[in-house]
Amino acid sequence: xxxxxxxxxxxxxxxxxxxxxxxxxxxxxxxxxxxxxxxxxxxxxxxxx
Amino acid sequence: xxxxxxxxxxxxxxxxxxxxxxxxxxxxxxxxxxxxxxxxxxxxxxxxxxxxxxxxxxxxxxxxxxxxxxxxxxxxxxxxxxxxxxxxxxxxxxxxxxxxxxxxxxxxxxxxxxxxxxxxxxxxxxxxxxxxxxxxxxxxxxxxxxxxxxxxxxxxxxxxxxxxxxxxxxxxxxxxxxxxxxxxxxxxxxxxxxxxxxxxxxxxxxxxxxxxxxxxxxxxxxxxxxxxxxxxxxxxxxxxxxxxxxxxxxxxxxxxxxxxxxxxxxxxxxxxxxxxxxxxxxxxxxxxxxxxxxxxxxxxxxxxxxxxxxxxxxxxxxxxxxxxxxxxxxxxxxxxxxxxxxxxxxxxxxxxxxxxxxxxxxxxxxxxxxxxxxxxxxxxxxxxxxxxxxxxxxxxxxxxxxxxxxxxxxxxxxxxxxxxxxxxxxxxxxxxxxxxxxxxxxxxxxxxxxxxxxxxxxxxxxxxxxxxxxxxxxxxxxxxxxxxxxxxxxxxxxxxxxxxxxxxxxxxxxxxxxxxxxxxxxxxxxxxxxxxxxxxxxxxxxxxxxxxxxxxxxxxxxxxxxxxx
Numbered sequence: 001x002x003x004x005x006x007x008x009x010x011x012x013x014x015x016x017x018x019x020x021x022x023x024x025x026x027x028x029x030x031x032x033x034x035x036x037x038x039x040x041x042x043x044x045x046x047x048x049x
Numbered sequence: 050x051x052x053x054x055x056x057x058x059x060x061x062x063x064x065x066x067x068x069x070x071x072x073x074x075x076x077x078x079x080x081x082x083x084x085x086x087x088x089x090x091x092x093x094x095x096x097x098x099x100x101x102x103x104x105x106x107x108x109x110x111x112x113x114x115x116x117x118x119x120x121x122x123x124x125x126x127x128x129x130x131x132x133x134x135x136x137x138x139x140x141x142x143x144x145x146x147x148x149x150x151x152x153x154x155x156x157x158x159x160x161x162x163x164x165x166x167x168x169x170x171x172x173x174x175x176x177x178x179x180x181x182x183x184x185x186x187x188x189x190x191x192x193x194x195x196x197x198x199x200x201x202x203x204x205x206x207x208x209x210x211x212x213x214x215x216x217x218x219x220x221x222x223x224x225x226x227x228x229x230x231x232x233x234x235x236x237x238x239x240x241x242x243x244x245x246x247x248x249x250x251x252x253x254x255x256x257x258x259x260x261x262x263x264x265x266x267x268x269x270x271x272x273x274x275x276x277x278x279x280x281x282x283x284x285x286x287x288x289x290x291x292x293x294x295x296x297x298x299x300x301x302x303x304x305x306x307x308x309x310x311x312x313x314x315x316x317x318x319x320x321x322x323x324x325x326x327x328x329x330x331x332x333x334x335x336x337x338x339x340x341x342x343x344x345x346x347x348x349x350x351x352x353x354x355x356x357x358x359x360x361x362x363x364x365x366x367x368x369x370x371x372x373x374x375x376x377x378x379x380x381x382x383x384x385x386x387x388x389x390x391x392x393x394x395x396x397x398x399x400x401x402x403x404x405x406x407x408x409x410x411x412x413x414x415x416x417x418x419x420x421x422x423x424x425x426x427x428x429x430x431x432x433x434x435x436x437x438x439x440x441x442x443x444x445x446x447x448x449x450x451x452x453x454x455x456x457x458x459x460x461x462x463x464x465x466x467x468x469x470x471x472x473x474x475x476x477x478x479x480x481x482x483x484x485x486x487x488x489x490x491x492x493x494x495x496x497x498x499x500x501x502x503x504x505x506x507x508x509x510x511x512x513x514x515x516x517x518x519x520x521x522x523x524x525x526x527x528x529x530x531x532x533x534x535x536x537x538x539x540x541x542x543x544x545x546x547x548x549x550x551x552x553x554x555x556x557x558x559x560x561x562x563x564x565x566x567x568x569x570x571x572x573x574x575x576x577x578x579x580x581x582x583x584x585x586x587x588x589x590x591x592x593x594x595x596x597x598x599x600x601x602x603x604x605x606x607x608x609x610x611x612x613x614x
Binding site for chain 2 (some may be wrong): 009012015019027029030039045
């Protein structure tokens with residue numbers, strides 16, 4: 001898509017082309033908002049007495 | 050991961066002009082053939098399930114029904130699809146970037162681990178003490194080798210993702226491409242990112258469950274299991290969505306010379322998948338107590354809608370790009386001349402377009418609506434849910450994979466497709482049967498028929514239930530559709546295996562089957578009303594109106610069932 005020199009690329013273009021950053025985003029975002037938040041929800045349920 | 054430095058031999062394919070790494074081609078063939086073999090196994094189990102859930106037939110006794118359902122779920126939803134996806138991950142970068150495959154020995158390790166893992170799990174199920182269905186919810190206990198097989202299979206898939214990633218590094222280092230990755234390779238990259246999250250989630254929950262089955266861990270909290278398992282179970286279907294959308298783009302380019310209407314928009318839509326697609330996992334947990342509405346609604350009704358936006362973008366741009374290409378090639382009259390004159394008898398095309406339609410209208414719309422916490426109460430744990438995911442995974446993903454297979458037979462196996470009239474019919478048989486199946490059982494689910502149940506009438510039990518005739522009809526029609534789909538699937542396996550074993554060799558002077566890029570002439574010469582792709586715009590509006598109507602119909606239905614005063 002883009003053959004422009006790095007300096008002339010938009011921020012979005014740089015993000016889209018940085019596959020290692022994409023990998024980090026793809027792991028961190030669902031881990032935080034789905035997994036960790038969900039686990040905390042379950043872990044904080046009071047135990048029955 | 051080590052990257053081999055040995056140069057692999059290449060050949061130039063006469064049909065496509067693609068430069069193909071022979072090592073990669075062999076691995077693609079092996080993975081694709083294993084995928085088709087497992088599709089046959091999964092489809093056979095699906096036939097047994099359909100013939101049992103068909104009230105008038107009710108074929109299997111309860112124990113065999115749950116065994117068949119477990120085989121069908123694991124093999125059709127995971128094994129067939131992931132083997133095929135690995136084939137795609139090896140084919141797309143090596144062929145489109147003209148580079149060699151990284152670490153072929155690791156790729157063979159992937160083949161071995163996935164095959165052995167699937168076989169071990171299959172043995173565990175067939176031994177009869179692991180009929181825990183695909184979800185294998187604790188505290189239902191399967192044999193230890195059931196979990197061990199799944200873990201080995203997942204490790205193999207993770208190695209496959211690593212080989213793909215290594216191939217991208219090789220292509221970059223050897224400068225086989227410049228600038229951004231081509232969009233189809235980019236789509237595969239996105240699929241591997243989702244796969245890594247998925248497999249890591251599977252490891253987090255399946256390894257402790259394996260230890261629990263060995264007696265080394267005292268217990269697994271069922272609710273914790275469900276939260277983490279669905280990060281694996283549903284995200285694995287999101288890999289499929291990303292992979293089949295990548296195939297849509299690929300086929301549009303190969304068959305029509307179509308280019309995405311806006312590469313930047315399509316890539317941004319893939320970025321939305323990276324950020325938000327996995328949040329859809331929560332729609333399995335919307336009726337679970339203990340989990341807050343804030344978590345449920347944030348994940349589904351807010352974040353997941355951004356992934357839905359991405360799907361709408363892909364659903365608009367793929368047919369839109371085909372329309373633009375067709376119009377530039379002279380089919381510019383009216384709204385739908387470009388569509389009428391598409392190659393409907395070509396299974397590569399028909400599989401792809403049916404995949405787009407079924408995924409959008411059946412799998413997509415119902416997925417959005419059932420992800421609303423309130424509406425989910427109507428259909429949770431009913432047979433509506435299998436109706437939805439057969440619309441996405443069977444109608445969407447499997448059909449797209451079938452279309453790509455028809456394309457790969459002459460390119461990779463260098464054989465012509467046999468029984469061409471039947472091959473032309475096959476996608477319609479599979480897609481038509483699957484659509485009837487999905488729609489009818491969703492009707493039954495809306496009326497309350499439970500999923501995963503051997504006998505919905507509870508015959509002979511203290512609390513038997515007499516379902517109305519409409520429900521019985523939905524179940525019967527649905528399962529007849531399911532049988533038709535299985536016939537279509539079996540026909541696919543027959544044609545693929547027959548073509549590989551008995552197909553005529555592709556002649557050395559065969560004509561290139563890749564459409565040249567559509568003429569990039571002025572935009573003003575095509576389309577109508579200021580739109581380049583007015584037909585696609587109208588179809589997108591039909592989809593949108595259907596979604597809105599279906600959304601409000603479900604809320605109206607909810608209001609009649611759960612009357613508040």
